[in-house]
Amino acid sequence: MKFSERVLAMQSSPVRRLLPYAEEARAKGKKIYPLNIGQPDIKTPESFLKAIKDFSQEVIAYATSQGNNDLRDAISRYYKEFNIPFDREDLIVTNGGSEALLFAFMTMCDPGDEVLIPEPFYANYNAFAQSVNVKVVPITTKAEEGFHLPPKEQVDALVTPRTRAILVANPGNPTGTIYTRDEMDMLASLALEHNLYIVADEVYREFVYDGLKYTSFGHLPEILDRVVVVDSVSKRYSACGARIGCIACKNKDFMAQVLKIAQGRLCVPTLEQVGATALYSTPKSYLEEVNKEYQSRRDTLYAALKKMPGVICSEPKGAFYVMVKLPVDDAEKFIIWMLQNFDVDGETVMASAGEGFYATPGLGKQEFRLAYVLKNEELVKAMDILKLALEAYPGRIEPVAAR
Ligand SMILES: Cc1ncc(COP(=O)(O)O)c(C=O)c1O
Structure with missing residues (x-):
């Protein structure tokens, strides 16, 4: 075959x-x-299983394709505590950050389009890109330089007419690197100059050490209509098997397109959403x-x-x-x-x-x-x-x- x-x-x-x-x-x-x-x-916080045990509806029905309102409201509240201005309608619940990444690729790119990604990167980015025939164009970073980004001219030289987005994991997997504000501003200015999306994979947002202050791409107002945040409860609440994540973007046209794909896969598991909603009330x-x-x-x-x-x-x-x-x-x-x-x-x-x-x-x-x-x-x-x-x-x- x-x-x-x-x-x-x-x-x-x-x-x-x-x-x-x-x-x-x-x-x-x-x-x-x-x-x-x-x-x-x-x-995993006990609230997850407790919420599922307390679930009292007689039918485990489909959820909406966007995700439960309770969960989206809980995620929105969480973002606002971080000063990231995502409202309920800016969010679609996904099967982990993984599905959010796939949705982002599917929505932004045609076959043959290119996405810039600092390497080394989370290896599954390759799988998501390949599955929609998108070319990963690496921005090479080095162990000796703490895997920080090269100067703007070097990144700029990688942009072609087929480039659609820059995808960054911040904090990084596999590097553990956190980008400086200057690096983020550099990527933001490239996104504006070349009309690109920034896909910000922030599933490790909470894991920041040595008292460093974390800046999210959702904190940069000048690019907010082109920032697509990928998120997940997997690492934050040690709930990898729950498979709950989200894709978040202030750009309503973008989210309307994502919703069409989300509708195709119907919904994310109903019970896991109930459990995940409770996770968002976990004490700080x-x-x-x-x-x-x-x-x-x-x-x-x-x-x-x-x-x-x-x-x-x-x-x-x-x-x-x-x-x-x-x-x-x-x-x-x-x-x-x-x-x-x-x-x-x-x-x-x-x-x-x-x-x-x-x-x-x-x-x-x-x-x-x-x-x-x-x-x-x-x-x-x-x-x-x-x-x-x-x-x-x-x-x-x-x-x-x-x-
Ligand atoms: C950087 C990064 N993004 C996304 C994911 C996907 O996580 P999940 O689909 O469990 O939310 C992972 C998992 O290891 C990851 O390391």
Whole structure:
């Protein structure tokens, strides 16, 4: 049978691709520290399940395609606390941030159009772009520069008549980078000059460390009619399986087009929306605690990585990932080797290979991404194992440049 060129051109997820090796290792009795996937271990607020248990309607009916009004009002209130002026009608509830991204691509782009994305980027952006035949044009950023953006002229040179949008995750996955206000203003001015959308993937908005003040693209009034915010309860409330997110935009014409696609898929699960509505009433103290916890994990991981000879990484300022450049021939081979051939007292570590987070061929080969989604004690053990693995790995190469 024939498969579409579109699907054949898709890569499999770098986060999930190596899972068979992990399963094999587990079957042999190895314990694995799973730092490959952004699945938080934080408890979901109890209000989620309570709201679902209290659901008393006799029929689990379709919800509206826009999403429940209660939920959209709760999300709107949340934004307004952040001084982001989204009203109920500026929001459509989606199946996670993932569907919001897909809707954004489908609404903005025709086949062959281009979207600029700073690389390394959340690998599934490739899948969403490919599925609508959109070309990802990478804005390359470097570990050595903390994955900050290059100067405006360099980004400007990437814009073509087919460019429709700039997509940024802020805070970033896999980098943990938070853009400065100057970087955001630079992107905003490019969007105005070239009539582009800014798709702001802000699913990690809450995870910002070292007292940094977070600026959302929704805070920039001059571009508000071209900013499309992608959001989700997955990480914020540790509710990844709830599959509730939203797409938000002040541009009514844009949202009217998105609604047509949303109507095609009918609605988002009714019960999950009830649970998610309750999540938005979670006291601020929950997020403050979670934030503290992640910051301390970040400290643990970064301190350990800094001490490993030949390892290059910059301190992540947000989200819960760090992209690490390793003194190895090939990070994917190294991860597979750790799973198949290496352990310390029956324990080893799993990470996500870096190449899949880049669009430029060959970049990221020596990098991997770690997600600090385990408790500090476990992270300490995982980092001890990683250090020994790097010393023992047969494909180790001595770094050319010192840290
Ligand atoms: C940057 C970014 N955007 C979007 C998503 C999608 O999340 P979800 O569909 O669970 O909301 C993720 C998930 O890891 C992510 O890291």
